[in-house]
Amino acid sequence: MGAEFVSLSLTPILIGVFAAVACALPGNFLLLRRQALIGDAISHVVLPGIVMAFLLTGVVAAWPMMMGAGVAALLSVVLIEVIRRLGRIEPGAAMGVVFTSMFAGGVLLLEQSDTSSVHLDVEHALFGNLESLIWLDAVGWSSLVETSALRGLPPELPRLALTLALVLGFTWLLWRPLKLSTFDEGFAQTMGLPTGLIGLSLVVVAAIAAVAAFDAVGSIIVIAMFICPPAAARLMTDSLEVQVWYSCVFATLSAILGYVLAGYGPLWLGFENAVSAAGMIATVSGMILAIAAMFGPCRARAGAPAEG
Amino acid sequence: MLIEALTLQLGYNATLVTIGAMMLGVAAGATGTFLFLGKRALVSDAISHATLPGIGLAFVVMVMLGGDGRALPGLLIGSALSAALGLICVSALTNRTRLTEDAAIGAVLSVFFGVGIVLLTVIQSMTSGRQAGLESFLLGSTAGMLWDDALVIAVGGALVLGLTLLLRRPMTMVAFDPDYAAGSGMNVRRVELAMMGLAMAITVVGLKIVGLILIVALLIIPAVAARFWTERVGIVVVIAGAFGGASGYLGAALSATAPALPTGPIIVLIAFGLFMLSLLLAPGRGLLAAFLRHRRFQARVHVRQGLLALAQGQPIYEPLTLRLMRRRGLIRADGVATQTGQAQAARAALDERRWQVLRSDPAQEDAAARYDGLTPLETILTPDQLETLDRAIKPGLVT
Numbered sequence: 001m002g003a004e005f006v007s008l009s010l011t012p013i014l015i016g017v018f019a020a021v022a023c024a025l026p027g028n029f030l031l032l033r034r035q036a037l038i039g040d041a042i043s044h045v046v047l048p049g050i051v052m053a054f055l056l057t058g059v060v061a062a063w064p065m066m067m068g069a070g071v072a073a074l075l076s077v078v079l080i081e082v083i084r085r086l087g088r089i090e091p092g093a094a095m096g097v098v099f100t101s102m103f104a105g106g107v108l109l110l111e112q113s114d115t116s117s118v119h120l121d122v123e124h125a126l127f128g129n130l131e132s133l134i135w136l137d138a139v140g141w142s143s144l145v146e147t148s149a150l151r152g153l154p155p156e157l158p159r160l161a162l163t164l165a166l167v168l169g170f171t172w173l174l175w176r177p178l179k180l181s182t183f184d185e186g187f188a189q190t191m192g193l194p195t196g197l198i199g200l201s202l203v204v205v206a207a208i209a210a211v212a213a214f215d216a217v218g219s220i221i222v223i224a225m226f227i228c229p230p231a232a233a234r235l236m237t238d239s240l241e242v243q244v245w246y247s248c249v250f251a252t253l254s255a256i257l258g259y260v261l262a263g264y265g266p267l268w269l270g271f272e273n274a275v276s277a278a279g280m281i282a283t284v285s286g287m288i289l290a291i292a293a294m295f296g297p298c299r300a301r302a303g304a305p306a307e308g
Numbered sequence: 309m310l311i312e313a314l315t316l317q318l319g320y321n322a323t324l325v326t327i328g329a330m331m332l333g334v335a336a337g338a339t340g341t342f343l344f345l346g347k348r349a350l351v352s353d354a355i356s357h358a359t360l361p362g363i364g365l366a367f368v369v370m371v372m373l374g375g376d377g378r379a380l381p382g383l384l385i386g387s388a389l390s391a392a393l394g395l396i397c398v399s400a401l402t403n404r405t406r407l408t409e410d411a412a413i414g415a416v417l418s419v420f421f422g423v424g425i426v427l428l429t430v431i432q433s434m435t436s437g438r439q440a441g442l443e444s445f446l447l448g449s450t451a452g453m454l455w456d457d458a459l460v461i462a463v464g465g466a467l468v469l470g471l472t473l474l475l476r477r478p479m480t481m482v483a484f485d486p487d488y489a490a491g492s493g494m495n496v497r498r499v500e501l502a503m504m505g506l507a508m509a510i511t512v513v514g515l516k517i518v519g520l521i522l523i524v525a526l527l528i529i530p531a532v533a534a535r536f537w538t539e540r541v542g543i544v545v546v547i548a549g550a551f552g553g554a555s556g557y558l559g560a561a562l563s564a565t566a567p568a569l570p571t572g573p574i575i576v577l578i579a580f581g582l583f584m585l586s587l588l589l590a591p592g593r594g595l596l597a598a599f600l601r602h603r604r605f606q607a608r609v610h611v612r613q614g615l616l617a618l619a620q621g622q623p624i625y626e627p628l629t630l631r632l633m634r635r636r637g638l639i640r641a642d643g644v645a646t647q648t649g650q651a652q653a654a655r656a657a658l659d660e661r662r663w664q665v666l667r668s669d670p671a672q673e674d675a676a677a678r679y680d681g682l683t684p685l686e687t688i689l690t691p692d693q694l695e696t697l698d699r700a701i702k703p704g705l706v707t
Contacts, residue, residue, distance in 0.1 A: 036411040037350060040418075044521075086595060087587055092410065093349040093532050097583060100525030104576035107447055107522075111568045220425060224418035231411050262426070273433035275426045282422025289415055293405050301406040 007138040009263065011157055012130045016221075016255035016281060018160040019213035022167045023225035024251035026206040028244050031230045032182050037092070038077070038203060039226030041099040042210045043219035045076040048106030049211075055113055062155065066211050073207035076102055128218025130259070130277040133157070156216040163212035170205045171244075178202065179240055218278045225251055228285035235289075235296030254285035314561045322564045324458035329517050329556035329575065331465030332510065336523075337530035337552025338472045339506045341545045344531040346483035350413050351398065351504065352527040356511045356520045357417035358394025359387035360424025363445055363515075367431055377431075378441070380457045380516065384464075387445075387520075388512045394420050395504055448519030448572035457516060464513035472506055479503055480541045517560065518572040525576040526552060533583040536590035555579040607632055608682055612656060614638070618645045619657035659684050662697050669700075 023039070030036050046069040053068025054060060076098050084094040137143065137152030144150070171178070181188040181195040188195050210222045233246035258281030263274050293299055317323075343349050366386025367377040375382070394416045401412035428442055481489040482499045490496045507527060514523040534547035559575030591597050606628075614629040615638070624630055624643060633639045638649035645653060662685045667676040675688055686694065 031408075031411050034408055034410055036408070036414045037353075040353070040414055083587070087532070087536065087593065089532055089535070090344075090347050090349070092347065093344050093528055096349050096353065096524060096528035097532055097580070100522055100529065100576055101580035101583075104522055104525065104573035104580070107570060107573040108577065111570050111573075220418060220422050223414060224422055227411055227414035227418060231407050231415055234407065234411075235405055266430075271430075271433070273429070275433075276429040279422040279425030279429065282418050283426060286415065286419025286422065289419070293401060293407075296405075299405045 006141055006143060007135050009259070010138070011135040011154055012133050012277065013256055013259050015133055015154070015156055015160055015216050016130055016259050016277070017252050018157075018164045019209075019217045019221060020225045020229070020251035020255040020281070020285075021248050022160065022164040022209040023206075023213055023222055024229040024247045025167050025171050025244065026202060026209060027226040027230040028233070028240070028247050029178055029182050029202055030206060030226065031234060032240075033199070033202075035203075036227050036231075037095060039206060039210060040223050041076055041080065041095050042073045042207050043214060043222045044099040045072045045102040045106075046211060046214050046219065048072050048102050048109065051106050051109045051113070055109065062159070062215060066215060069211040069214070070207060072102065073211060074204070077203050077207070128214065128216060128221065128278045130217050130281075131263070131274065133216060160212055160216060163209055167205060167209050170201070174198065174201070183240075217281075220282050221278050224282035224285050225254070228282075228289045229254065232285075232289040232292035232296070235292040235299040238298055250285065250288050254281050254288060258282070258284040310562070310565050314558075321455060321458050322560075324455070324462050325517065325571075326557060326560040326564070328458060328462035328465045328513075329560035329571070330553045331462065331469050331556075332514050332517065333526060333530070333552035333554070333556025333575070334549040335465060335469035335472050335506075335552070336510045336514065336526040336556075337534070337548035337550070338469070338476070338545050339503070339510055340527035340531040340552070341534065341541075341548045342479040342483045342503055343507060343527060344535070345480075345541065345544075346503075348409075349528045349531070350410065350524075351395075352507050352511065353524045354394055354398050354413040354416045354420075355391045355504070355508050356523045357424075358397075358420040359391045359511060359515060359520050360421055360445070361427055362386035362388065362390025362393075363442055364424055364427030364431055365390070367442060368427070368434075371434065380454075380460050383442075383445075384460070384512050384515065387515060388508060390420065391508045391511060395508065444519075445515050446519050446521055447570055448515070448517050448522065449570065461513055461516060464509070468506060468509045468513060471509075475499070475502055475506070476542075476545060484541070517556075518575055522572040522576045525579060526555070529576070529579040529583050530555065533579070533586040536586040536593045539592075551579065551582045555582065611636065611638070612682055615649075615653045615656035616660060618649060618653035659686075661701055662694070665697055665700050 027036070027039065030038055049069035049072025050065040051068075052072070053064045056068075057064045079098045079102075080091070080094050083089060083097060084091050087094070089097075133154040133156055135143075135149075135153055137149040177188070177193050177198050180191065181193055181198045185195050188198075206226070210226070213225075214222050229247040229250035230243070232250050233243040236246050237243050259277050261284065262277040262280035265280075266273060266275055340349070340352070343352060363383050363386055366383045369386070370379060370382050371377040397416045398409070398412045401407050401415065402409045407415075431442065478489070478494060478499045479502070481492075481494060482496055482503070486496050486500075489499070510527060511520070511523050514526060518526055530548040530551035531544070533551050534544045537547050538544055555575050555578040559578050560571055562578075563569040563571040563574045586594065588595050589597075610626070610629040610632050614624050614626075614633045617624050618639070624633070624639075630639070630643065633649070634641065637646055638652060639645050663676075663679055666672050666685065666689075667679060669676075678688055685697075689697070
């Protein structure tokens with residue numbers, strides 16, 4: 001557990017943890033607002049966004065693609081809202097119409113344009129490539145304090161750290177308004193809070209987290225982290241503060257355990273090749289949710305039974 | 309090339325796939341209608357993503373048993389089993405815990421998909437798995453499809469369509485009013501199970517053509533589009549089936565013409581085109597119809613107000629009112645009322661006066677509630693009722 005760990009595993013694990021927590025935090029509020037599937041929709045429409053950005057700029061670079069993905073994510077949220085209001089359709093169906101169509105458009109664009117020369121394909125967008133984000137310049141733990149080695153860090157790491165800081169700042173600054181408008185929108189409105197704006201900013205922050213995370217870890221982790229850790233945390237406690245803490249712990253746990261199981265698990269079992277870290281992290285988060293659903297202290301629904 | 313594709317002349321396989329896609333589309337549109345009306349459209353998203361681990365496991369099992377891992381029937385059975393497990397998880401999470409259905413859907417689809425990806429990477433590292441091509445199930449691909457596969461899809465599509473038609477009545481009832489359905493002695497759980505089973509069957513049959521990420525579109529979009537055209541379930545089902553069938557047929561045919569046209573996305577985009585057309589053009593719920601309705605209403609309000617102004621001898625300044633009244637020959641270009649204008653103004657003034665009297669009479673409360681400043685009172689009251697009213701306005705004048 002020395003030099004090899006630092007250069008090969010430390011950065012992917014950190015990136016995974018940052019991405020997981022950045023998605024899980026807004027996920028808590030989305031879950032309580034019954035908008036959990038927004039994360040699903042956003043992570044699908046990221047594909048047309050990056051393809052458009054690539055076609056416009058002609059290069060595979062991080063910032064234009066993230067811009068494209070962000071624009072696509074916002075566009076999809078607006079489209080869902082427009083279709084829902086204009087057509088008077090239930091939100092789930094409106095979402096289904098928008099994100100599948102945009103994803104289909106993205107795949108078609110990708111197939112039509114000549115992207116064979118560049119590293120851009122559907123599977124990459126879905127699975128990410130966490131395993132490849134290694135830190136080649138590191139020679140051991142001492143590299144952590146060497147500027148020359150730190151310069152060789154994969155750019156995804158500072159980017160995700162920045163995203164996480166943004167999400168943390170947003171949650172901390174807007175904690176009370178967010179909590180109020182999530183649990184009692186009518187009351188928040190009479191208090192004079194701009195609930196529409198708060199809801200929109202939550203979705204925007206979620207979109208930023210999703211876009212930043214998908215580049216490094218793929219859509220599948222994004223969807224899983226938006227929903228599974230907050231859902232498991234919801235089954236553990238009745239207090240929002242505690243739930244948010246739980247969700248961060250679960251997200252971190254999924255990222256670390258998932259990465260380790262994917263990287264080393266098959267070797268322990270005698271296989272030669274590692275399996276997909278993104279898939280494994282999602283799997284672990286699902287296991288945590290399953291355990292919480294079976295044994296969580298607050299798993300039962302208080303009051304009225306389920307509707308529909 | 310396109311004409312040949314549309315008239316099914318691109319070989320047996322392309323023809324079978326096109327027909328299979330059409331039947332799949334019809335069945336998906338019809339089944340999707342019931343999911344959509346029951347507000348459970350996105351459950352299909354969980355079902356479709358949950359097929360992936362089944363595909364992977366089926367491949368592994370078939371290879372271990374010494375068979376060909378790519379045999380389509382085996383893969384489809386595997387995908388059906390894991391989709392069913394996913395469905396059970398969704399309903400368990402929704403019914404047994406406090407989580408809402410959308411959270412359960414999201415959790416199941418992401419976790420099952422994650423497990424599926426892990427299995428795919430395991431398969432890639434197996435010696436026999438290098439050319440497994442299981443990724444084609446993500447987005448669907450009809451290129452290089454075998455005769456047997458095409459047959460499976462065509463037969464599967466037809467079967468699902470038949471079952472949907474058979475079960476349409478109970479499914480309608482459960483989608484709209486599960487309590488009433490239960491009250492009239494129907495086994496709601498069994499019908500819901502059948503509904504989900506059909507959605508699952510469609511997903512499984514559609515895996516090869518549309519792919520598991522986009523199959524959900526075929527279940528949702530035609531139904532949503534069809535809903536714009538009518539308020540009657542039976543007709544929604546028929547239209548949704550037609551839309552789905554058209555998308556499947558056109559999409560499969562189009563994609564057969566060029567290699568860079570993946571079948572799934574084309575089918576979905578055609579369905580989306582139909583949806584946009586419906587959103588814009590449908591009578592009643594469509595945007596164009598709503599806009600025209602609004603303009604007509606606006607015109608009525610403006611003309612009525614203009615006529616009242618004429619009757620009271622007040623000048624009209626509002627440009628839209630002036631334009632509308634000129635166009636109808638109610639006023640001349642200089643703003644002076646024509647003969648028809650005067651007559652109609654007098655009628656409008658009388659109507660307004662009648663309404664006033666009516667609304668001041670507590671006994672006429674029911675009729676007065678229909679006052680909106682537009683409806684002529686003649687259309688609500690009978691001639692002799694009007695006569696009584698007129699007598700109240702100017703006693704002795706009307707005989």
